[in-house]
Amino acid sequence: MVEAVKGVRDILPDEIRAWHFVEERARDTFERYGFREIRTPIFESTELFARGIGEGTDIVAKEMYTFPDRKGRSLTLRPENTAPVARAYIEHQMHRRSEVERLYYLGPMFRYERPQKGRMRQFYQIGVEVLGSDHPAIDAETLEMLVAFLGRLGIAPVQLVLNSVGDPECRPAYKEILRRYLLPRRESLCEDCRRRLDTNPLRCFDCKVPADRDVMAQAPAILDHLCDACRGHFERVREHLDAFGIAYTIDRRLVRGLDYYRRTAFEVTAPGLGAQNALLGGGRYDGLIEELGGPAVPGFGFAVGEDRLVMSLPATAAIPDDAPEVFVVGLGEAGVSAALQAARRLRGSGHRTLVEPLPGKSLKAQLRRANDLRARFVLILGEEEIQRGVMTLKRMSDGSQATVRLDELDRRLGEMARA
RNA sequence: GUGAGUGUAGCUCAGGUGGUAGAGCCCCGGGUUGUGGCCCCGGUUGUCGUGGGUUCGAGUCCCAUCACUCACCCCA
Structure with missing residues (x-):
């Protein structure tokens, strides 16, 4: 018998009701805030992801479904959708239509990893992107929308974790400071972190080895080394969130795995998801559009793991009945x-x-x-x-x-x- | 890529020390020649993941292999 290949699965009618529930609430919520749906292809030129996400990231280095088509062009099943949306934005000159564009998407993503609880090779993301403004109000309002969305699913209260990862103005100097802190301690670090030290020392903050965590707990944090512009931005975002009454915690060690993030970075974790407890993640990416050959347009967005969202729905979720009348x-x-x-x-x-x-x-x-x-x-x-x-x-x-x-x-x- | 665990009916699982398979649920029929749920009675369902080995005999022991699950890594 031919069976589904490793890491993919069927979502049967009994389960799909929860998915429809999530998707309808997502559309309804996002559209209240002026977001409009965009659908991009599920495969793109490999180059788009290599340039957009970053050659050194794990996603690009070892997790992409890449294959040649019949003419030998290298194509890749999208591992995330910010780069494709950015590509479409540039390709269709969307910055000429309106100064601020609010887009949302939902659909399958693909990463070649060993499957485990909450992690499939084909998984689904619901995401939003705001292009065209670097105002801190954008960050705050989009986060407020995110909290509202989760609330309407019955997933609340959530743990929102926030940090700022700086920008090209202050990050290089900070990286040097971090490197100078870590180099003398190099021998006590795990193998992975020693490698990260050379490539991207920020990622050492992600390490789960207890000894390394102790080392990193004492490490200088980028929050203390932001340039004035980044610090100001972060403070304004926090002020807006406070005005909304949205609870969050600052995690000075939060770094994200994609190269394009600048300034605001955040994630939401949820219980009951096993080791893969990140429900969503996102942040600001002011340089991405330009990096991909477009105009200097700033961006902000997040992506929610729909599979994990469905797993996190409370038993009391108001999922519509599908029984016949x-x-x-x-x-x-x-x-x-x-x-x-x-x-x-x-x-x-x-x-x-x-x-x-x-x-x-x-x-x-x-x-x-x-x-x-x-x-x-x-x-x-x-x-x-x-x-x-x-x-x-x-x-x-x-x-x-x-x-x-x-x-x-x-x-x-x-x-x-x-x- | 690394590690651990698990593979027996459609589903969830039992099957001391080797003697050719069971339960519950589900499904079907009957108890009511046209009335559901609850209850009672009856019935169907298996290459015991796959291949090899040991043995008179393997679901059970050994080896290999595949699959799944969880964890590491990383992320949604």
Whole structure:
């Protein structure tokens, strides 16, 4: 038997309801804030990610699904969507249409990693990007929207962790300070961190080796070495968040794995996700558009892991029911024909109606089926009803039933639903 | 890429020291020749992940292999 390949999975109808719930709340929330959806291809030129995310990042170095197409061009299944959105923004000259563009997206991403709880090779992200303003109000308002979104899913309160990672003005100098702190301690660091020391010492903050964590706890933090502009930006973001009454913690060790982040960086973690507890992450990326050959347009955004979001939904989440309103039973072939007609009429007036052509099944079996489907009503069309030109409408909650004609079906259904 | 754990019915799992497989749920039928849920009765479902080895005999022991899960790494 051919099975799904490693790291991908099917989302079956029982589970998809939660996904629709999340996606509908996302669209509704984001659109309230003026965001509009953008859909980009799920594969792009490999070069886009190499340049956008950064050659040295783990994503680019070892986690991309890269393959040649039939003409030998190197393509990559998108591992994230900020670079593709930036590419589309540039390609369509969107900065000429409006100064600030607010975009959201949702869809599958792909990373070649060993699967584990909360981490699939094909996973889904819901994200937003604000292009065109570096005002701290953008950071704060987008974070406020994020908190509102999670709140509307019933995932609250969340732990919002914030930091500033500086910009090209202050980060190089800070990196040097950090390096000078770490070099004398090099021998006590783990193998990974010694390598990071040469490539990107900031990533040592991510290390989970206890001894290294102790070393890093004493390390100079970039927060104390921001340039005036970055410090001012960070302070203004915090002021706005405080004005919103949004709780957050500052984590001086928070660094992000993508090269393009500047100034504001944040993430939200959630319990119950196992070791992969990051629910979402994001930040400011003021240099990315320019890096990709576009105008000097600043950006801010975040991406939520939809799989992890669904896992984090509380049992009380208001996920809409998918049960049919009316289950139509036709007994015998004549009954099935009549059932089809009745069902068509019900659907025409907006009722979720299911009719299954099982003329040989006993009424008992069909009622059991209706009960399993949690149908609110059953409409029965058997020999008796067809002879008399009527049908039997049964309310499943209490078993009460009435004899109705086709032309009054709608009205009687409404009455019984209210009673 | 590294490590650990687990693979028995559609699902969740039992199967001391080797003697050719079970339960619950689900599904189907009946108890009511046209009335669901609860209850009762009956029934269907297995290359015991795969390949090899030891043995008179392997779900059980050994080796290999594959898959899945969790963790490391990293991230959503």
